[in-house]
Amino acid sequence: METRDEPGVPASSLMPTSRSPARSDLREYVYDSILEMLLRDDAPPGARLSISTIAEQLDVSPTPVREALVQLERTGLVTRTVRKGYRVSPPLGQDQLAELFTAREMLECTAVRLAAAASPAALLPELRAAQEQHRRAGEAVITALDSGRRDVSLAADYFARDREFHEVIFRHCGNRYLMEMSQDLGSLVQRLRRMVHRGVTDVREAIGEHEAIIDALESGDAAAGESAMREHIRNVIERSTSDQA
Helix, strand or coil: CCCCCCCECCHHHHCCCCCCCCHHHHHHHHHHHHHHHHHCCCCCCCCEECHHHHHHHHCCCHHHHHHHHHHHHHHCCEEEECCCEEEECCCCCHHHHHHHHHHHHHHHHHHHHHHHHHCHHHHHHHHHHHHHHHHHHHHHHHHHHHCCCCCHHHHHHHHHHHHHHHHHHHHCCCCHHHHHHHHHHHHHHHHHHHHCCCCHHHHHHHHHHHHHHHHHHHCCCHHHHHHHHHHHHHHHHHHHHHHHC
């Protein structure tokens, strides 16, 4: 049941932002549209997510919206209260952040170790290509910041390219369950990063850390790759928590 006596997410925030759905991928389209709205921070913490409003704005029935919200609840991006429906989750507390990044470190380090052992010849070219896209997106962010601009679309593209770099490793690790867990954690990490306005130094450091991971893997030393990934994740933790302090 949805309450209608309090404000929810602005209707304009729920408009589709990229592509129109084909009926065969309607569920994915609805999920991606809601997720994109959440990652843009158009919806403040605690805002009500009306199934009927979202369905109307996306021109779909309530069923795929309800299914998408159930799936998003698993990521922690939304919460559900009996008789009050779905709401945007509040920001993560320091204890939750610590738990999130501990879990991410375990997943990422395991994935890079498995990927290095399973298919290095296939992994490295794809990882290099993903890193080149990440580097270009980062340079665009740096250029904008150097000129005094904070471009949301450039930041969104940069974070998407960053996530793709890590997804390459998970795709090559040979473990579907690690991949699924990384997707759930990835949504939380992405929302955290969109809430934190970092400067040029962070972008440059992240690019360098990705390069160090690739260099370690190219040396044929899986342990070195795992160590480089661990250092990267711990640096991300430090930068994220210091920005929130």
